[in-house]
Amino acid sequence: MKIAVCISHVPDTATKINIADNGKEIDPAGVTYIINPYDEFAVEEALTTKETLGDDSEVIAISVGNDKNKETIKKALAMGVDSGVLLKIESQLDSFGIAKALAEEIKAQGCDLVFMGKQSVDFDNQIVGQMTSAILDYSCISVVVDFKLDGQDITCEREIEGGKEVVAAQLPCIITAQKGLNEPRYASLKGIMSAKKKTIEEKSAVETESNTEVIGLKKPPAKNPGRILGTDSSAVHELVRLLREEAKVI
Amino acid sequence: MDNFKGVDYFNTESLLTQEEIMIRDTVRIFVSKQVLPLIEEHYSKGKFPMHLIPQMAEIGLLGPNLPEEYGCAGLNNVAYGLMMQELERGDSGIRSFASVQGSLVMYPIFTFGSEEQKNKWLPLLSKGEKIGCFGLTEPNHGSNPGGMETKAVKVDGGYLLNGTKMWITNGSIADIAIVWGKLKGKVMGFIVEKEFKGFSAPEIRGKHSLRASITSELIFDDVFVPDENILPKTTGLKNPLMCLNQARYGIAWGVVGAMLTCYETALNYAKSRIQFEKPIAAFQMTQEKLVYFLTEITKSQLLNIQMGRMKDNGTLKFAQVSLAKRNNCEKALEIARMSREILGANGISNEYPIMRHSANLESVKTYEGTHEMHTLIVGEDITGYSAFL
Numbered sequence A: 001m002k003i004a005v006c007i008s009h010v011p012d013t014a015t016k017i018n019i020a021d022n023g024k025e026i027d028p029a030g031v032t033y034i035i036n037p038y039d040e041f042a043v044e045e046a047l048t049t050k051e052t053l054g055d056d057s058e059v060i061a062i063s064v065g066n067d068k069n070k071e072t073i074k075k076a077l078a079m080g081v082d083s084g085v086l087l088k089i090e091s092q093l094d095s096f097g098i099a100k101a102l103a104e105e106i107k108a109q110g111c112d113l114v115f116m117g118k119q120s121v122d123f124d125n126q127i128v129g130q131m132t133s134a135i136l137d138y139s140c141i142s143v144v145v146d147f148k149l150d151g152q153d154i155t156c157e158r159e160i161e162g163g164k165e166v167v168a169a170q171l172p173c174i175i176t177a178q179k180g181l182n183e184p185r186y187a188s189l190k191g192i193m194s195a196k197k198k199t200i201e202e203k204s205a206v207e208t209e210s211n212t213e214v215i216g217l218k219k220p221p222a223k224n225p226g227r228i229l230g231t232d233s234s235a236v237h238e239l240v241r242l243l244r245e246e247a248k249v250i
Numbered sequence B: 001m002d003n004f005k006g007v008d009y010f011n012t013e014s015l016l017t018q019e020e021i022m023i024r025d026t027v028r029i030f031v032s033k034q035v036l037p038l039i040e041e042h043y044s045k046g047k048f049p050m051h052l053i054p055q056m057a058e059i060g061l062l063g064p065n066l067p068e069e070y071g072c073a074g075l076n077n078v079a080y081g082l083m084m085q086e087l088e089r090g091d092s093g094i095r096s097f098a099s100v101q102g103s104l105v106m107y108p109i110f111t112f113g114s115e116e117q118k119n120k121w122l123p124l125l126s127k128g129e130k131i132g133c134f135g136l137t138e139p140n141h142g143s144n145p146g147g148m149e150t151k152a153v154k155v156d157g158g159y160l161l162n163g164t165k166m167w168i169t170n171g172s173i174a175d176i177a178i179v180w181g182k183l184k185g186k187v188m189g190f191i192v193e194k195e196f197k198g199f200s201a202p203e204i205r206g207k208h209s210l211r212a213s214i215t216s217e218l219i220f221d222d223v224f225v226p227d228e229n230i231l232p233k234t235t236g237l238k239n240p241l242m243c244l245n246q247a248r249y250g251i252a253w254g255v256v257g258a259m260l261t262c263y264e265t266a267l268n269y270a271k272s273r274i275q276f277e278k279p280i281a282a283f284q285m286t287q288e289k290l291v292y293f294l295t296e297i298t299k300s301q302l303l304n305i306q307m308g309r310m311k312d313n314g315t316l317k318f319a320q321v322s323l324a325k326r327n328n329c330e331k332a333l334e335i336a337r338m339s340r341e342i343l344g345a346n347g348i349s350n351e352y353p354i355m356r357h358s359a360n361l362e363s364v365k366t367y368e369g370t371h372e373m374h375t376l377i378v379g380e381d382i383t384g385y386s387a388f389l
């Protein structure tokens, strides 16, 4: 079986973000990029699925973006993914545009099982998996914390408010991964070295258009500076008084 | 998990390949996730975290610069050095474990061993299923290993080994020891297995340094070593010195990891500790210390990358490795001690990693050739006069 794992290249959550001059994009200068953390769970699940199948299944990583995404694809290759595809785009697409590009490639590759993160931590739309499945007419199980495959049958556990839901589906299917699905492996040193020899196919994404347009990005308002009331226990009373009388939160 | 970045004032990262950066970052995350949360406890109990061995093996940290045919990763020397740097950011004891297994056990088997010995031992050692140690130093012979008293005599089917080795890293947890002893006056290497009769490896207690690493005595009392366990390509003292040269290379990189974490700790502390209504970072004398650390770190980073590139293209001389080991260990120890000063009383507490690094670096400055011996090696190289032999 061909298994696809869709991965996005996102700013490190610890990185400081600045807005580009056009006011609509982030300024990539000085930003460290990482593989989207939820996609790491997806990669791990794709790899363990392949290992459990133990046949000649292969795992293909697909990423929509630009040359920089190759770093992230390499990370997946180093973890053990067999090959990568970079779908190049000229300008940033919205979730629908990305879903269309992914769907086209998944179809072309003939992948019946697709893993991706439940959301990308850059724009947090939480919708690419569902949209891709709708375009392809695949089933989709989202926010998955446990995945089992038996022949064509899939059983997943999903996180829902206050509990878990068990969902069954059949291939072809898209799974979006939630934290807790697994413990992503380290890229081993050998894996990193052998990733050099694996291929990343580069092509233009199908002509797609975004349905939505980003009008502007804004930083959250600057926080007021904190106030230090003292450094010993006598400050506690003052703190309680201010929380009650000034902030009125207790 | 900490989000360690490591200061890089001159963007030395731009001198690295993408693979080298990925390898560094993989080891960095491993150290943040697996080493740092438990290291203080192991250090204070004087225990090596044994459960890390399979994890280190799985990532490929054991003998990674040896070729893939023996199950190793085939890294270049810069990547290998970066891995050592990251491990020692965790603790010198963890780095020592990897140095000994890779440079002092797998390297001699790879370089001086028979094809059977390589096929038998290297895959087991790289998987961490077998642990090795390296016995050169003796109670009466440290800086002058040529005077060693450990002796082998030829007997039917093998050799009888007698002698004592001292200060041997991993000794009590090792399945095999690479032991250097004299056969008819010539230094030869032997693979001594834990089960061999007459061999024991009691642990040395009471260390104030490298407490998260096992250090032992090795005792050989008429130990029979079969013919197939002599390292056939060894021909003299220069062979163990070649091993040490590999390990010293790793140490020169490793101690930069200790420098980076001491610097970062001291800088953050100085910015937040208020005295006389100011952060102590605002005082000139504190700034002078911090700038000194940064300067020495930068010099060591640049030296290491160039040293690694020279090792990869085969132009590195052993005296150059001595210079790097000598300089970087001395500066690392100085940075650790002066960082401790910046933290005042907090500097001695195990809430911060500094005192542990400082105590560790006392050993690191001494083992694999003391500061003085490396001075004399470089001194001989530039003057042509040996001041010690």
Ligand SMILES: Cc1cc2nc3c(=O)[nH]c(=O)nc-3n(C[C@H](O)[C@H](O)[C@H](O)COP(=O)(O)OP(=O)(O)OC[C@H]3O[C@@H](n4cnc5c(N)ncnc54)[C@H](O)[C@@H]3O)c2cc1C
Binding pocket: B100, B134, B135, B136, B137, B141, B142, B143, B144, B166, B167, B168, B169, B170, B209, B210, B215, B363, B366, B367, B368, B369, B370, B371, B372, B373, B376, B387, B388
């Ligand atoms: C924690 C730890 C782990 C170790 N692990 C290993 C191991 O795995 N395997 C192994 O074989 N060894 C190991 N060693 C031993 C280490 O390599 C030796 O301690 C080191 O080589 C120094 O030898 P020594 O301690 O006998 O000191 P000595 O040689 O007695 O030196 C004492 C002092 O005299 C100085 N000195 C000696 N000769 C001269 C000279 N000609 N000119 C100027 N000064 C001189 C030295 O620089 C030093 O300052 C380890 C040591 C430690 C502390």
